[in-house]
Amino acid sequence: MRIVIQGGRVIDPAHQTDSIADLFIADGQIAGLGRPPGGFIPEQVINAHKHIVCPGLIDLCARLREPGQEHKATIASETRAAAAGGITTLVCPPDTDPVIDEPAVVEWIRRRAKFAGQARVLTLGALTHRLRGGHLTEMAALQEAGCAGVSDGGHPIASSRVLRRALEYAATFGLTVFLTPLDPELGNGLAHEGQVATRMGLSGIPVAAETGMIARDLELIRDLGVRVHFGRLSSSRAVDLIARAQAEGLPVTADVAVHHLHLTEMDLTRFDSRCHVRPPLRGLRDQAVLRAGLASGVLTALCSDHQPHEPDAKQAPFGDTEPGISGLDTLLGLSLRLVRDGVLPLPALIERLTWGPARILGLDRGHLGVGARADICVFNPETDWRVEPSVLNSQGQNTPFLGWELQGRVTYTLLEGHIVHEGEG
């Protein structure tokens, strides 16, 4: 299939490209930018006038709920939502049921995703058997099966001895380790420890639950030289710790979930269970520092931290609800809002959604160089839309952003040169 995307503003941060140009696609690859390759006759022409053309988004953390929790969502439903949101690569953490701790599960997920054909699903293998923090998994086998890295899957390893061994073993095979820093005991609460939790009588999660873990992990990393990515930072002090570690030359990266850049503890004041997330929404200053961290590049990626739920999971008193926001549908819109808020320019934002996460994963994706696989997102940045249940594609409708007016709608998503989504601008 030969496609030309005509007249769009092509933003390819990996090559510092930002210009109005035609993009040529052939055989699932980028065939040329600006000038067509010799003898190129398009079979399809996409008019991208006044649209942005950029690499397909790469989401570093999306729970697809399959296998194990198909009542919440499925690989088919969520990859469909990803395609509609301009996301071409999803990274699935290992806390599925069964846990991604053996090659068979990796293979099973890959097949299901391939069958759905809407988006690429990468898996992270578990660091320890059943994510229990005890025995190491067969990481070499997981790597061979295709895991993009290994992770604690949202269940931080309490034992420093086990974590150190796991890091060493992962480093042996050059695997990147994905950690979610939240002390299992100190982090056992419902809301950011601060004035809102105090007023509402919700058990607090202190910032130290996050920074204490990061500090420990950084000390372990210092000796080992293993690449570690910290997922979903929530506090300003965590950003400071990562920035200092990077300045020292430690091989660490970090990301933030987009809802942490738009919501704060104040959004909990009516016990809104849709704002129940882990790590918790923190203060305004934390939000400002996270935003600045994204702009400066200390935070290399912006993700959805997608966690779809069935309605019942959120229909209970706050403390009895399950944490998490369904985020695939709003990732691009909420991200573009950061540009409007003056947090960072559009090309830098696109970088945090594409080339940034690609580098963390060590993937030759997230860019539009000639020969690269044609994962592409075309969107109209001016389209206004309102977040409503009827426009959500995810099976999980649990989003606190219902009613928000966002800008930017995806008109085309291409996965390896195939159009997987075509929407109204």
Added chain:
Amino acid sequence: MSATHIQLDSQGRLLHFLTIEGLTHRHLTDILDTAESLRGVAERRVKKLPTLHGKTVVNLFFEASTRTRTTFELAAKRLSADVLNLNIATSSAVKGESLLDTLHNIEAMQCDMFVMRHSQSGAAEFMARHVKPHIAVLNAGDGCHAHPTQAMLDVFTIRRHKPDFPSLQIAIVGDILHSRVARSLIHALSILGAGNIRVIAPRTLLPAQVENLGVQVFHRLPEGLRDVDVVVMLRLQRERMEGALLPSEQEFFQQYGLTEERLALAKPDAIVMHPGPINRGVEIDSRVADGPRSVILEQVTNGIAVRMAIMSITLGHHARLTGEDA
């Protein structure tokens, strides 16, 4: 924060009673004045008023309680309501029924008012958001969040002894961190313009940034008690020792227990309160609990009139809403 809380109608009248936070001086004094007028009912030969005749009140207790549930029951009966007591701690919640299902089932029994206690903060508000519009929800304690009827009976008791709130210094002592009583009382006293509200506790039993609630923080009991007019002692739950919040009951009593000697630091006419049930020798010495300055049993008695007042006010507004004769 939204302009109107779910417990108020568009005219600012109480439809539910979920939290003191966000209410006005007028709301509180209305309740207190109504309670005052209802206090006499208990002294009559026939201790009943027809106010809630034909109404059904359901006591939905997901947590054990004797005093609160009984006084709610008495209050409802003295207003001629039919009362149903459901101790869910030992019934369907254990079988895995969701709160919403429980709610809809009881709703189907055509009740008019839910009195609810639950271990989760925000549970009563959750209920109020999901009940049919003719039902009033009264919060009898939700997690560590609020216990608004207790706060009202506390300020009612204080007002009967010391009516001039702006001149009052009040100390709340003990486990503030887990106390819904403390939170609601602090809000009520602030709204009524209390001169000085103090909390006295070790740092492990104080929530983060508690001073933002408008209180003065003391870590030492003698300092905090100096010249206060009212001392409110909180119950210390035994499980706090297991959570590594305190070393022992003995040390807690030595540092924060109210004894006659320490009470002498307060004003000579200071009153001593406790929401009950009391732990003698843990937060309060028996001589103080049973002494002349204690108004602890008076609080229990006042609890009935105050709850009667809140029941008739909220259901009265519902009656107006549904076009019934109140």
